[in-house]
Amino acid sequence: MVPGATAFPWPGGRRAAVSLTYDDAVPSQRVQAARQLGARQLPGTFFVLGKSEDLSRHRREWQALLGAGHELGSHTIHHPCDCSHSWVPRGYTSQDYDLPRMSAELDQTQQLLAELGAPVPHTFAYPCGETQVGQPPQSYVPLVSERFLAARGVEARVADPWSDALEQVPAIDGARAAAELLQLVDQAEAAGGWLVLLFHGVGGDHLPVALEAHEALLEQLANRRGAIWTETFRNVAAYVSACRAKQA
Numbered sequence: 001m002v003p004g005a006t007a008f009p010w011p012g013g014r015r016a017a018v019s020l021t022y023d024d025a026v027p028s029q030r031v032q033a034a035r036q037l038g039a040r041q042l043p044g045t046f047f048v049l050g051k052s053e054d055l056s057r058h059r060r061e062w063q064a065l066l067g068a069g070h071e072l073g074s075h076t077i078h079h080p081c082d083c084s085h086s087w088v089p090r091g092y093t094s095q096d097y098d099l100p101r102m103s104a105e106l107d108q109t110q111q112l113l114a115e116l117g118a119p120v121p122h123t124f125a126y127p128c129g130e131t132q133v134g135q136p137p138q139s140y141v142p143l144v145s146e147r148f149l150a151a152r153g154v155e156a157r158v159a160d161p162w163s164d165a166l167e168q169v170p171a172i173d174g175a176r177a178a179a180e181l182l183q184l185v186d187q188a189e190a191a192g193g194w195l196v197l198l199f200h201g202v203g204g205d206h207l208p209v210a211l212e213a214h215e216a217l218l219e220q221l222a223n224r225r226g227a228i229w230t231e232t233f234r235n236v237a238a239y240v241s242a243c244r245a246k247q248a
Helices: 027-039 053-057 059-067 099-116 141-147 178-191 211-223 233-247
Strands: 016-023 045-048 071-074 123-125 150-152 194-199 228-230
Touching: 016 027, 016 178, 016 233, 027 059, 027 211, 045 059, 045 099, 045 123, 053 059, 059 071, 059 099, 071 099, 071 233, 099 141, 123 233, 141 150, 150 233, 178 194, 178 211, 178 228, 194 233, 211 228
Parallel strands: 016 045, 016 194, 016 228, 045 071, 071 123, 123 150
Antiparallel strands: none
């Protein structure tokens, strides 16, 4: 919290919020994460990648996540990242983009979300946490702000709901041991903040969190519903925005 600020009024007298976010639309999210979340009636946010093969092959199952109370957000179509990453195809690095090209891709990804049935306003996650494109680099944060309710960055800390910019909400990588994940929840509660966790694979795929660690986190969140508000990135961002407007 900002020094001197009043405690944030989380719903129902809760003391913190947690958003569970999943990037790239990989199979283990659709199968394992969705199963574990559903067993505890907890919502997640899936930032889908337009070029995802799993999204293409299992489109109806990804759409069904909406009906189960989850959120589908944007992670672009081609996942542009810095050319220093060898796994980024040439032609799709951040340096290969300019603002018009990124603008067109953001429009394309919003159209994809509309076709999947995701309600507006949508939310966004910056690929690799990068916010600049082109040479010389230019920020595309304004393009994101024009189109999306909120966007997730990768600054590794608990977000302050009073002061952190909604176009770059901090997030912490969730590929950790169970004890570390539970400690992060405790830290968020102590700070009265918004913990946004970033996952890729869940028990498989790339950069995975272990199934057991993910399950332990969800079990803790389910058991602490009265103190911790576990909600989609979109819904927390909308609530935070409304509270700020009232405060102003």
